[in-house]
Amino acid sequence: MLLLQAQLPEGGWTYVVSIVVVSLQVSVTAVGLSTLFSLPVALLIGFTDFPGKQLVTAVINTGMGFPSVVVGLVVLILLSNSGPLGDLNLAFTPQAMIVSQFVLATPVVTSISLSAVESVGQPVRDAAYAMGGTGTDVGFVVIKEARYGIVTAVLAGFGRAISEVGSILIVGGNIVFSDGQSYTRTLTTAITVEARQGRYEVGLVLGAVLLVLVLGVNWLGSWIRSRGRGRGTT
Amino acid sequence: MDQEPGPGTGDDVTLAAEAVSVGFDGQAVLREVSIEVDTGQVVTVVGPSGTGKTTLLRLLAGFRQPDAGTITWEGRDVWSLSDDERLAVRRRTSMVFQEPSLFNAPVLENVTYGLRVRQSWAERLRGRLRSLVGTRPTPASVETALETVGLADEADRNALSLSGGEAQRVAFARALAVDPDVMLLDEPTSNLDPRNTAVLEDAILRARDRGVGVVIATHDMNQAERVSDRVGFVFEGELVESGPPERIFDHPTDPRTRRFVDGELLYEPDDSDGVVPPPPSPPGGN
Numbered sequence: 001m002l003l004l005q006a007q008l009p010e011g012g013w014t015y016v017v018s019i020v021v022v023s024l025q026v027s028v029t030a031v032g033l034s035t036l037f038s039l040p041v042a043l044l045i046g047f048t049d050f051p052g053k054q055l056v057t058a059v060i061n062t063g064m065g066f067p068s069v070v071v072g073l074v075v076l077i078l079l080s081n082s083g084p085l086g087d088l089n090l091a092f093t094p095q096a097m098i099v100s101q102f103v104l105a106t107p108v109v110t111s112i113s114l115s116a117v118e119s120v121g122q123p124v125r126d127a128a129y130a131m132g133g134t135g136t137d138v139g140f141v142v143i144k145e146a147r148y149g150i151v152t153a154v155l156a157g158f159g160r161a162i163s164e165v166g167s168i169l170i171v172g173g174n175i176v177f178s179d180g181q182s183y184t185r186t187l188t189t190a191i192t193v194e195a196r197q198g199r200y201e202v203g204l205v206l207g208a209v210l211l212v213l214v215l216g217v218n219w220l221g222s223w224i225r226s227r228g229r230g231r232g233t234t
Numbered sequence: 235m236d237q238e239p240g241p242g243t244g245d246d247v248t249l250a251a252e253a254v255s256v257g258f259d260g261q262a263v264l265r266e267v268s269i270e271v272d273t274g275q276v277v278t279v280v281g282p283s284g285t286g287k288t289t290l291l292r293l294l295a296g297f298r299q300p301d302a303g304t305i306t307w308e309g310r311d312v313w314s315l316s317d318d319e320r321l322a323v324r325r326r327t328s329m330v331f332q333e334p335s336l337f338n339a340p341v342l343e344n345v346t347y348g349l350r351v352r353q354s355w356a357e358r359l360r361g362r363l364r365s366l367v368g369t370r371p372t373p374a375s376v377e378t379a380l381e382t383v384g385l386a387d388e389a390d391r392n393a394l395s396l397s398g399g400e401a402q403r404v405a406f407a408r409a410l411a412v413d414p415d416v417m418l419l420d421e422p423t424s425n426l427d428p429r430n431t432a433v434l435e436d437a438i439l440r441a442r443d444r445g446v447g448v449v450i451a452t453h454d455m456n457q458a459e460r461v462s463d464r465v466g467f468v469f470e471g472e473l474v475e476s477g478p479p480e481r482i483f484d485h486p487t488d489p490r491t492r493r494f495v496d497g498e499l500l501y502e503p504d505d506s507d508g509v510v511p512p513p514p515s516p517p518g519g520n
Binding site for chain 2: 121123124126127128129130131132133134137141144145
């Protein structure tokens with residue numbers, strides 16, 4: 001513990017806490033926005049038949065494997081001073097990291113949500129309609145029936161965002177203020193810095209915090225899925 | 235609609251299909267079929283599987299517009315009405331499918347669904363808040379519907395944990411709870427054991443006695459004989475003949491009806507003798 005205290009950079013435990021806070025702020029915001037975007041898209045695709053639907057679905061699924069450094073590079077080009085969105089002055093800010101994580105999380109959330117929506121059978125939709133439901137009512141029934149899958153999608157998106165390192169390193173710049181407060185440094189980018197500087201104990205502590213967060217999210221997802229299965233059996 | 239009498243006002247309403255034709259993928263499924271139902275009357279559409287009975291019920295339920303002919307409510311073509319008017323007409327009917335198609339929720343929530351969608355969003359929100367603090371009363375029509383199908387004690391059970399027979403009874407209660415003028419029942423007992431079948435048939439007759447018009451699609455002639463006021467025999471997408479059950483079953487005039495009543499399998503999977511095979515996968519089954 002003393003060794004760890006000695007290894008902590010300027011700011012001590014405040015440094016660690018601020019990194020955790022920035023990580024959560026960025027990832028939760030990105031996944032929240034991604035969910036707001038992905039859910040209607042998943043419903044739209046799941047409810048309608050249109051030419052090229054399979055292609056669109058394939059593109060979304062492919063998006064789950066986007067290399068994060070490529071996403072970071074593209075977002076940085078767009079947000080840099082010479083880029084088309086340079087006037088927004090978002091490069092090397094938490095907002096840029098949110099944009100980057102949004103791009104990475106959205107295919108995950110959309111794809112899993114789409115699977116969940118499509119798993120709600122036509123008979124259930126027909127029943128909702130035949131009982132006097134409008135299209136909106138039927139949509140809400142589908143969301144409710146697919147709720148466990150949708151929660152899984154959101155948690156999977158969060159897992160993808162919180163454990164991401166490449167793109168946020170590029171667009172965020174891994175910045176810490178001189179008093180040790182993190183500006184754009186997250187758990188993952190901090191671990192790379194601590195490892196490079198030989199402060200392995202600090203890196204391990206940050207790694208443990210990250211692991212606990214990811215494990216907690218996965219456990220929550222498993223628990224919700226098992227709860228859904230349990231309610232559906234005799 | 236100019237006037238929308240509420241449920242149970244005693245005003246006769248008529249839901250009718252007038253010379254409706256429907257096809258899927260260029261293949262005729264229904265050809266100029268006419269049928270009507272008044273309140274307090276059970277009309278049964280019998281015929282072999284794959285002859286268009288489900289398609290006819292889905293037309294009556296407003297799932298789609300017929301390719302030709304009209305669906306009328308109180309004499310007005312429902313597809314000439316505005317969206318809001320057509321929704322109001324749809325909400326005076328309810329439907330039970332061959333599969334129960336229940337929601338992953340307690341029985342009570344399933345049975346109250348039809349009432350909830352008839353509420354404004356503000357009313358729904360208030361109801362949801364009341365249920366969170368445990369003070370939301372169960373609507374009388376929901377209690378009556380659950381009692382009618384003998385499941386008043388199962389209100390809190392998850393619907394997906396019910397047996398097939400119980401689930402279909404909940405589906406019937408869900409359709410009955412909205413106090414409809416007309417119920418559309420698509421093979422409601424085809425997957426049920428005799429006991430559950432008897433419970434549902436009793437519930438159908440009790441609904442009729444309360445003034446609900448009922449249209450049943452079934453291939454069970456015994457059931458049709460037990461519960462019907464009128465029977466129509468559909469074969470190859472055509473309404474072959476219709477009339478009181480005793481005439482249809484005891485003195486059919488058309489040889490095809492006689493063959494069906496005699497238990498002969500009329501449907502043949504190829505079209506060598508002109509029998510129209512069922513569509514590849516029409517929405518909702520046969």
